[in-house]
Amino acid sequence: MSSRRQGASSSTASPVASASNAPDVGALDRAIVGCRACPRLVAWREDQARIKVARFRDEPYWARPLPGFGDPDARILLVGLAPAAHGANRTGRMFTGDASGDFLWRALHAVGLADRPESRRAGDGLTLSAVRVTAAVRCAPPANRPTPAEQLACRPYLVRELELLTGLRVIVPLGAIGWNAALRSLAALGHPIPPPRPGFGHAAEAVIGPYTIVGSYHPSQQNTFTGRLTPAMLEAVLARAKALAATPTNEAQR
Numbered sequence: 001m002s003s004r005r006q007g008a009s010s011s012t013a014s015p016v017a018s019a020s021n022a023p024d025v026g027a028l029d030r031a032i033v034g035c036r037a038c039p040r041l042v043a044w045r046e047d048q049a050r051i052k053v054a055r056f057r058d059e060p061y062w063a064r065p066l067p068g069f070g071d072p073d074a075r076i077l078l079v080g081l082a083p084a085a086h087g088a089n090r091t092g093r094m095f096t097g098d099a100s101g102d103f104l105w106r107a108l109h110a111v112g113l114a115d116r117p118e119s120r121r122a123g124d125g126l127t128l129s130a131v132r133v134t135a136a137v138r139c140a141p142p143a144n145r146p147t148p149a150e151q152l153a154c155r156p157y158l159v160r161e162l163e164l165l166t167g168l169r170v171i172v173p174l175g176a177i178g179w180n181a182a183l184r185s186l187a188a189l190g191h192p193i194p195p196p197r198p199g200f201g202h203a204a205e206a207v208i209g210p211y212t213i214v215g216s217y218h219p220s221q222q223n224t225f226t227g228r229l230t231p232a233m234l235e236a237v238l239a240r241a242k243a244l245a246a247t248p249t250n251e252a253q254r
């Protein structure tokens with residue numbers, strides 16, 4: 001069975017042009033899904049779909065870039081690192097189908113931001129309230145390590161996503177790469193980064209323009225299996241984001 005799904009055109013066009021031409025979030029999502037701008041990542045994501053792993057050998061893989069997922073009127077945006085080769089790169093939805101997603105959905109549900117504590121496949125009806133989940137890099141990278149050039153290439157999509165989510169109030173980067181991508185994207189949108197430059201940390205906060213950034217360790221197995229990130233720690237960050245998102249936005253800052 002082919003690992004490639006039909007319906008979205010593929011493009012080696014510049015992500016800058018594709019993103020800036022998207023008039024709304026739906027159009028941006030479609031542009032992302034067709035992107036082939038990074039040869040190494042295009043090859044890797046498609047190789048994983050051919051090679052597979054034993055437990056998923058009978059499943060079709062998405063094997064394309066991942067658009068954001070969640071509430072189109074989001075007030076909270078979670079920014080992960082990149083799709084996992086046999087998680088989102090397989091299921092076609094952010095954080096869906098792997099242990100990181102299991103950890104994240106449970107935490108979102110625990111604080112009232114998701115309608116169920118688990119989700120293993122796209123199209124299962126999982127609904128997020130006021131939350132959208134996205135990533136700094138949209139294609140699965142080898143060893144979960146996109147190069148700086150690949151992070152830079154993919155950033156226009158996050159910049160445009162931030163711009164199009166007009167009700168957004170809080171950004172929750174999951175890990176240092178997400179934190180840096182968020183700060184650089186906000187700077188690209190003309191929001192000055194206050195000196196000294198805010199550093200990433202779990203529960204670290206920074207106010208930039210109309211947004212509050214609240215950092216969290218990434219729910220990778222490396223962090224959750226070692227106890228570096230516990231359910232209580234992630235729930236505390238998400239509860240803080242929820243509380244901040246409920247406060248009025250200073251529209252004058254936009």
Ligand code: SF4
Nearest residue numbers: 035037038065139154
């Ligand atoms: Fe396109 Fe981003 Fe994937 Fe690179 S990582 S191919 S810019 S979607």
